[in-house]
Amino acid sequence: AVVIAREDRPGDKRLVGYVTGTADPTILRTALAERLPAYLVPAAVVVIDAVPLTVNGKLDTRALPAPEYTGNHYRAPANAVEKILVSTFAEVLGAKRVGVDDSFFDLGGDSLAAMRLMTAINAALDTQLPVRAIFEAPTPGDLTRHLEKHAGDERFVLVHGREPAKLRAADLTLDKFIDAPTLAAAPELPGVSAEISTVLLTGATGFLGRYLVLEWLQRMKTVGGTLICLVRGKSDSEARARLDAIFDSGDPKLLAHYQELAADHLQVVAGDKAEANLGLDGLAWQRLAETVDLVVDSAALVNGILPYSELFGPNVAGTAELIRLALTTKLKLFSYVSTANVGDGVEPSAFTEDADIRQICPTRSNDGGYANGYGNSKWAGEVLLREANDLCGLPVAVFRCDMILADTTYAGQLNVTDIFTRMVLSVLATGVAPSSFYPPDADGNRQRTHFDGLPVEFIAEAITTLGAQALGGFETYHVMNPHDDGIGPDEYVDWLIEAGYSIERIDDFDEWLQRFETALRALPERQRRHSVQFIARLSDADESDSGAAHQAEGPATAIFGSDAPRAIGQPMQGSYAPTDRFRAAVQRAKIGPQNDIPHVTPAVIRKYATDLELLGLL
Numbered sequence: 001a002v003v004i005a006r007e008d009r010p011g012d013k014r015l016v017g018y019v020t021g022t023a024d025p026t027i028l029r030t031a032l033a034e035r036l037p038a039y040l041v042p043a044a045v046v047v048i049d050a051v052p053l054t055v056n057g058k059l060d061t062r063a064l065p066a067p068e069y070t071g072n073h074y075r076a077p078a079n080a081v082e083k084i085l086v087s088t089f090a091e092v093l094g095a096k097r098v099g100v101d102d103s104f105f106d107l108g109g110d111s112l113a114a115m116r117l118m119t120a121i122n123a124a125l126d127t128q129l130p131v132r133a134i135f136e137a138p139t140p141g142d143l144t145r146h147l148e149k150h151a152g153d154e155r156f157v158l159v160h161g162r163e164p165a166k167l168r169a170a171d172l173t174l175d176k177f178i179d180a181p182t183l184a185a186a187p188e189l190p191g192v193s194a195e196i197s198t199v200l201l202t203g204a205t206g207f208l209g210r211y212l213v214l215e216w217l218q219r220m221k222t223v224g225g226t227l228i229c230l231v232r233g234k235s236d237s238e239a240r241a242r243l244d245a246i247f248d249s250g251d252p253k254l255l256a257h258y259q260e261l262a263a264d265h266l267q268v269v270a271g272d273k274a275e276a277n278l279g280l281d282g283l284a285w286q287r288l289a290e291t292v293d294l295v296v297d298s299a300a301l302v303n304g305i306l307p308y309s310e311l312f313g314p315n316v317a318g319t320a321e322l323i324r325l326a327l328t329t330k331l332k333l334f335s336y337v338s339t340a341n342v343g344d345g346v347e348p349s350a351f352t353e354d355a356d357i358r359q360i361c362p363t364r365s366n367d368g369g370y371a372n373g374y375g376n377s378k379w380a381g382e383v384l385l386r387e388a389n390d391l392c393g394l395p396v397a398v399f400r401c402d403m404i405l406a407d408t409t410y411a412g413q414l415n416v417t418d419i420f421t422r423m424v425l426s427v428l429a430t431g432v433a434p435s436s437f438y439p440p441d442a443d444g445n446r447q448r449t450h451f452d453g454l455p456v457e458f459i460a461e462a463i464t465t466l467g468a469q470a471l472g473g474f475e476t477y478h479v480m481n482p483h484d485d486g487i488g489p490d491e492y493v494d495w496l497i498e499a500g501y502s503i504e505r506i507d508d509f510d511e512w513l514q515r516f517e518t519a520l521r522a523l524p525e526r527q528r529r530h531s532v533q534f535i536a537r538l539s540d541a542d543e544s545d546s547g548a549a550h551q552a553e554g555p556a557t558a559i560f561g562s563d564a565p566r567a568i569g570q571p572m573q574g575s576y577a578p579t580d581r582f583r584a585a586v587q588r589a590k591i592g593p594q595n596d597i598p599h600v601t602p603a604v605i606r607k608y609a610t611d612l613e614l615l616g617l618l
């Protein structure tokens with residue numbers, strides 16, 4: 001018997017065993033697996049007639065046949081997470097098909113491939129699984145259960161029961177998250193202060209979060225105050241280093257601006273919104289309770305694939321912990337970053353800025369469709385905040401954001417995982433686009449359209465300004481682009497072509513779709529992982545699920561995200577929901593360069609292309 005490291009694909013070495021005789025390869029691998037670490041077990045064992053030797057009597061490795069890597073009896077994926085996992089296994093391992101029960105190591109995986117696999121999985125699912133997870137859970141099915149186990153929360157069952165098909169707002173009550181003495185004492189707490197000198201911000205390392213950091217640091221500089229950022233890390237210094245690294249990301253002007261503001265007005269605390277007490281010890285918790293004037297909750301696990309049960313811990317229970325902090329020692333202002341997805345399933349005429357979410361959406365479907373879990377988790381957060389306002393007088397400002405576009409000021413600042421950035425990258429990298437993403441009008445001409453989207457720095461300024469003014473009551477703002485300006489995805493492609501980018505317009509939509517899919521599959525791995533391919537694959541698999549939020553219909557749907565059904569059918573005219581309160585507040589507070597909600601301009605779209613080039617993705 002011999003064992004060698006084969007490299008049948010460049011950069012992909014695997015241990016392969018060769019034996020002579022009548023031994024069963026499966027039994028041999030099983031016996032080795034009982035004695036050796038998984039990464040030392042040969043990926044395959046091949047029976048040969050004789051060990052080939054060179055004329056010098058040495059092993060002739062070139063004469064050893066390539067193995068065929070096979071898994072167990074094939075079992076198809078049953079949910080969205082399993083679909084993503086099996087496709088990622090197949091892509092990393094070069095397998096034609098992977099089943100839910102196929103072991104990573106049986107398919108030829110080793111420690112090097114494990115690192116590539118976990119990097120790809122974490123990117124696809126927006127998780128932070130360690131490489132060791134694949135050794136503990138080597139099949140897609142095992143990994144799915146691993147995710148459920150570690151992301152689960154006992155309170156989910158307490159609140160909703162097991163595997164609920166529908167979620168009820170009436171089940172989301174604060175007494176299931178917050179102790180009775182805190183709730184009882186809250187109505188008698190000292191009221192909020194109009195002078196905000198200490199702000200606690202979660203989600204600072206996120207795309208929107210970094211701009212909230214800049215906005216609040218600027219305000220704290222004006223009043224001599226402190227911004228406290230809750231950031232994951234083993235220590236405060238490690239957490240600070242994580243946040244600093246976010247701003248050292250391609251534009252020296254951005255880094256210098258951040259460093260100047262942070263020098264005297266930033267404090268970073270190692271903690272985690274998803275943990276009890278925010279991951280803090282009692283002393284640190286009490287210090288925040290005594291000093292913080294306003295809580296800005298922008299942290300969330302933003303993931304369109306994971307189900308509600310796996311987002312409940314970080315997104316719902318985590319918000320409840322922040323509410324508890326806001327109701328401890330003194331009453332605090334609370335700014336909550338929500339999403340337009342909470343309007344899924346709500347009668348459009350009822351989805352207004354002054355409606356109580358518990359009344360217009362007393363139940364939510366828990367169907368596991370694309371973005372259903374994320375939308376449910378933000379809906380649940382709004383429900384809890386409504387009760388905190390009713391029972392305890394907590395002043396709340398909710399900001400329902402739709403598409404958050406790139407920064408128009410600093411270079412290289414893209415949210416590379418969001419669907420819009422993936423769309424721009426995919427069109428530019430493939431070089432093909434349809435003549436229109438929408439059906440023509442009755443005369444055969446391109447229709448007027450609209451696409452919600454606002455620059456991230458404008459959104460951050462609006463959240464900061466309006467959140468600081470919410471001294472009482474409950475205010476909801478639809479942070480959306482209301483302009484019926486005839487500007488949408490077709491015009492974005494026009495602007496890219498006018499800027500000199502080579503994009504072929506194809507009249508037949510189906511022909512474009514076929515060429516687009518083919519070109520996506522042919523992209524280099526790094527581009528492919530930042531394209532719409534992953535989401536398109538999931539969308540194709542799920543398109544028969546009529547209950548899915550923003551029903552997916554292939555790559556075109558993946559491109560448009562929440563606007564997909566409208567893009568494939570009739571285009572929108574104006575925003576997804578009324579923005580009257582938000583626009584009036586923006587104009588009154590003189591937010592943004594024009595003291596109004598901005599339009600999307602060619603400069604914004606061109607900057608996507610130049611930033612993608614700067615980041616090495618084009």
